[in-house]
Amino acid sequence: MKAHVARSAWWGKFLAAGAMTALIVGIDSTPKSAYADGIIQADDDVWISIGVGIRSSFNSIEGAAGGHYSNDFKMDTVRLYINGQMHKYVKFMFNAECFNCNIGGGGTGFANNSNIGLLDAIGRFEFHEMANLWIGRTLVPSERVEMVGEFYAATFDPFRTPFFPQDFSSNFPSGPNGAPGGQNGAYGRSNGAVFFGKIHPFGTHLLYVASVFTGTRGGPNQTGSLMYAGRLQWNLLNDEINPGYYASGTYYGTAGDILAISGNVLHQKDGAGNPVTGAISDFTGISVELLVEKPMPNDMGVFTFSGEFKRFFANYGIQAFEPGNGAFGNCFCIFNGHSWSVLGLYLIPNEIGIGRFQPYVRFIEINPRYANERNEWEAGVNYIISGHNARISAYYRYGDFNGNAGLYTYIAPEQVVQKVDSFHLALQLQY
Numbered sequence: 484m485k486a487h488v489a490r491s492a493w494w495g496k497f498l499a500a501g502a503m504t505a506l507i508v509g510i511d512s513t514p515k516s517a518y519a520d521g522i523i524q525a526d527d528d529v530w531i532s533i534g535v536g537i538r539s540s541f542n543s544i545e546g547a548a549g550g551h552y553s554n555d556f557k558m559d560t561v562r563l564y565i566n567g568q569m570h571k572y573v574k575f576m577f578n579a580e581c582f583n584c585n586i587g588g589g590g591t592g593f594a595n596n597s598n599i600g601l602l603d604a605i606g607r608f609e610f611h612e613m614a615n616l617w618i619g620r621t622l623v624p625s626e627r628v629e630m631v632g633e634f635y636a637a638t639f640d641p642f643r644t645p646f647f648p649q650d651f652s653s654n655f656p657s658g659p660n661g662a663p664g665g666q667n668g669a670y671g672r673s674n675g676a677v678f679f680g681k682i683h684p685f686g687t688h689l690l691y692v693a694s695v696f697t698g699t700r701g702g703p704n705q706t707g708s709l710m711y712a713g714r715l716q717w718n719l720l721n722d723e724i725n726p727g728y729y730a731s732g733t734y735y736g737t738a739g740d741i742l743a744i745s746g747n748v749l750h751q752k753d754g755a756g757n758p759v760t761g762a763i764s765d766f767t768g769i770s771v772e773l774l775v776e777k778p779m780p781n782d783m784g785v786f787t788f789s790g791e792f793k794r795f796f797a798n799y800g801i802q803a804f805e806p807g808n809g810a811f812g813n814c815f816c817i818f819n820g821h822s823w824s825v826l827g828l829y830l831i832p833n834e835i836g837i838g839r840f841q842p843y844v845r846f847i848e849i850n851p852r853y854a855n856e857r858n859e860w861e862a863g864v865n866y867i868i869s870g871h872n873a874r875i876s877a878y879y880r881y882g883d884f885n886g887n888a889g890l891y892t893y894i895a896p897e898q899v900v901q902k903v904d905s906f907h908l909a910l911q912l913q914y
Contacts, residue, residue, distance in 0.1 A: 536913030756799035
């Protein structure tokens, strides 16, 4: 039977959270307006802007044996934004990320845990609402949570269901037929072209996205096949106004009534499997999502609900795994199976200190083909100071995603995991 930490230890964690909250709400300063940015402007059609974002957290996670908790502070994200325009229809975007600030790079040198690298580099040809083209390293159109990213999600850690290949493919450095490696990004990015636009049939709002990318290179893909991705988002009530084909996990009521149904399909030939054992498969990923946001009458707060169903097809077979060579060995073993999640949030209308509280609850279930079913409950509260630009979160999790085998073992053949408790405090700031 799973051992539980003493009740007094849990009270200590909640008292720490309470002290942190009390300190914050007691601040007697006025935050800057949401979505502020620094712009250097030559004229109406020529300008450049710069911004920064940081996300940091404290995490206390129950150990595999039960009772003992790890305690650590992390720099989850450090990001630099640069955007600009040099012509009425031509813009660019450059974003950099501290990739190793979170995971560490090994060794003891300073640079091993602070490497800054390229996240996005996009040429943006934006002619009309109905027809636009982005070229470069950019987000692959996929599920809403990827289009939202870390900073515009409704919760601090939104990525709890299986990842698409573009979150992993940069780990394969060798291209086919002697082509240079390292042709892909990370964090949902790849090199390619995205064509998108928006139309308004019968007073609704339909966003369409079609794209082609390098995708997975090396590993199972030795023929140089490309990755194709498409996405549709249909807003039946108010429109969602975001840059390009991006999205948001919540608008805190500022967009009015939102009812959005969206879905995507992503496919790459020879996109998964193990070239050493010969167990190679095409990859196809599908997701369907719903977002509902309702500002309640008489200024009674904002209710937000989102749900997602995701199905991955990667039939490389159990023979792709290599016993004794780690869970994956030479296998690019993308998840095969389905998952679903639901999330509900309520933004309390009254300000306390400099912000408003937003309690929420989330449930996730993952059903893999080669491992056992997993699920996780999460309950927490966000303290919203300035929309997505300034937010503090405290949340509790219970489930078997964080066992001694780690978050991603629902991909591989079953390993010993167990349900554990974890407690988290997190800060998000951007300008």
